[in-house]
Amino acid sequence: MPELPEVETVRASLEPKLVGHRFEAVEILDSRLTRPVDPAEVAAELVGECVAAVDRRGKYLIVRFESGLVLLIHLRMTGTLAHSRNGAASKSHVRAVVRLDDGSDVTYRDVRRFGTWLVLRADELDAYFSARLGLEPLEPGFSAAGLAERLAGRRAPVKAALLDQRTLAGVGNIYADEALWRARIDPRRPAGQLDAREIRVLHRGIRRALEAGIARQGATLRDYRTPDGSSGSMQNEFKVYGRDGEPCLRCGRPIEKTRVGGRGTWFCPGCQR
DNA sequence: CTTTTTCCCTGGACGC
DNA sequence: TGCGTCCAGGGAAAAA
Numbered sequence: 001m002p003e004l005p006e007v008e009t010v011r012a013s014l015e016p017k018l019v020g021h022r023f024e025a026v027e028i029l030d031s032r033l034t035r036p037v038d039p040a041e042v043a044a045e046l047v048g049e050c051v052a053a054v055d056r057r058g059k060y061l062i063v064r065f066e067s068g069l070v071l072l073i074h075l076r077m078t079g080t081l082a083h084s085r086n087g088a089a090s091k092s093h094v095r096a097v098v099r100l101d102d103g104s105d106v107t108y109r110d111v112r113r114f115g116t117w118l119v120l121r122a123d124e125l126d127a128y129f130s131a132r133l134g135l136e137p138l139e140p141g142f143s144a145a146g147l148a149e150r151l152a153g154r155r156a157p158v159k160a161a162l163l164d165q166r167t168l169a170g171v172g173n174i175y176a177d178e179a180l181w182r183a184r185i186d187p188r189r190p191a192g193q194l195d196a197r198e199i200r201v202l203h204r205g206i207r208r209a210l211e212a213g214i215a216r217q218g219a220t221l222r223d224y225r226t227p228d229g230s231s232g233s234m235q236n237e238f239k240v241y242g243r244d245g246e247p248c249l250r251c252g253r254p255i256e257k258t259r260v261g262g263r264g265t266w267f268c269p270g271c272q273r
Numbered sequence: 274c275t276t277t278t279t280c281c282c283t284g285g286a287c288g289c
Numbered sequence: 290t291g292c293g294t295c296c297a298g299g300g301a302a303a304a305a
Contacts (some may be wrong), residue, residue, distance in 0.1 A: 221297090
């Protein structure tokens with residue numbers, strides 16, 4: 001499930017393939033992708049557009065065009081983008097295909113069809129994001145003080161607060177568990193109850209968990225792939241995620257699985273307090 | 274206002 | 290082998 005490190009990996013891989021190139025043909029095969037907008041309308045808007053930049057905000061991929069138009073892609077659970085010079089290897093679950101002016105193409109696949117493509121004007125982006133997203137955890141503007149401010153007074157479990165994209169943008173179920181393990185904080189603790197020291201450690205834990213994910217090109221559990229088709233390796237480095245029953249790498253106690261905020265949650269009952 | 278629950282989707286895992 | 294059931298979870302929307 002693509003979270004910030006996975007989306008950043010996709011962005012970095014796609015950027016050199018897209019920038020400076022024109023969308024020569026756009027085929028959208030699943031109307032859910034652009035709902036409620038007609039997919040033919042979206043395809044028509046994108047044809048002829050020349051890519052100026054490929055950016056990321058939280059888990060959103062931002063394809064900026066020279067015209068000032070923007071394509072916002074959210075991969076949700078199972079969306080993948082593949083870039084290829086000789087046609088798509090497999091046709092399964094293909095929801096959209098973009099042919100570039102160099103003859104290569106970008107294929108969007110999505111087994112569960114939760115992903116979305118949205119076309120906006122660049123001047124609409126700020127409003128779109130500020131209604132949905134908090135700070136970027138890897139930007140200099142993300143400070144322990146800023147995190148404290150956003151957690152203050154909240155009674156929800158700290159893990160639920162981290163999953164809330166308005167707290168900070170880009171952390172999902174895997175990296176929330178990994179960050180909380182690094183910070184030695186119990187995911188069930190009320191977010192507003194953490195003291196200043198714990199917030200500082202959590203701030204560092206979030207950054208380190210996300211950086212570790214990016215360094216390993218993300219985590220491939222089943223569907224996620226980089227645009228060249230390779231898998232990430234972060235799944236081999238998980239400290240807690242999916243490790244119930246296995247010993248904690250820090251204190252040896254068996255990792256436990258529970259549910260927090262409706263999500264499967266792994267933590268060490270020995271050293272996460 | 275905040276927090277929780279439900280819904281959208283498909284396919285893999287599992288029990289019988 | 291085949292069927293039914295559960296589970297995975299990001300985010301929007303509804304409910305509490």
